[in-house]
Amino acid sequence: MSSIDAMPRRERLDPTRILTLAEQLPGLIFQLHRRHDGHLHFPYLTGSGTRVLGMDPEALAEDARPALERVHEADYPGVMTAIERSERWCIPLIAKFRFMLGDAACRWIAVRAQPQRLDSGVLWHGMMLDISEQVAEEERLRRLSDSDALTGLANRRKLLKRLDEEISLSNRHATPLSLLMLDLDHFKRINDTWGHLEGDEVLKRLADCCRSLLREEDLLARLGGEEFALVLPLTSGANARQLAERLRRAIAEHDFGSLRPGQVTASIGIAEHRVGESRDQLLARADAGLYQAKDRGRNRVVASGR
């Protein structure tokens, strides 16, 4: 007897077993119907997810609104657009949304469904799965890949991405945008005198000191070593200069633990974005300002003219 003959035969599932399977499976399976007048309801909705999410299949069989009302308001337009698009082009319905559970808790849900045109409207056959753990893991990895491990600030990768976005906005709307490059003075001396661990502590405290002076939309990044960059959206060169002076003064007066105030200072270069200027040109001009600040004796701010 061949090995294939020895395998158990595929049984014909009886309807009761299929129903039990559908009720118990993790997630939800459903049919969603949209009438020509736009009314949505779930003629069929089952799976253990209905209990987890607190959905009432009886009520939703008449009207889908109680479920739709619990889609996070930021995700609702995307879900409705996905439904419209799927209906219009007869393509699979694919969406991801937060489903509110009350008291601000929510679960991330992924939906996949196949549309079928009927005389009465469109009927989707599909499933929903809770993907909250996956989304949390993606967010954790994204944060890791975007941030500097020592200070928790954005890293170079994130800075360059954000700078591209801000430059594009500044070019489109002719809005001001400034970039600061900040470098600690004689940091090698601090490391050599106090040790590398104390040097690390200075970098962390510097990050906290600067953060406390910035607005939510500003982006401070550590480019590496003791070099930092600051993106200032909607900020003119003159305003960036005032902020840079405030930062410079705050750093010189800041309590860095075992080091006396004044032992840690920073030099800062500024460049205001010019319409049409590339990211690299802007970075190079801010860098040129920083080099001039170092050249002129450190602990100062220089705005790049060229």
Ligand SMILES: Nc1nc2c(ncn2[C@@H]2O[C@H](COP(=O)(O)OP(=O)(O)OP(=O)(O)O)[C@@H](O)[C@H]2O)c(=O)[nH]1
């Ligand atoms: N503690 C610590 N030191 C770092 C880190 N990254 C780079 N450094 C040190 O930073 C110092 C930078 O030295 P330099 O490039 O000569 O600059 P500087 O001494 O600050 O001099 P100027 O910039 O010219 O004022 C070196 O001693 C590096 O070892 C870090 O993550 N932690």
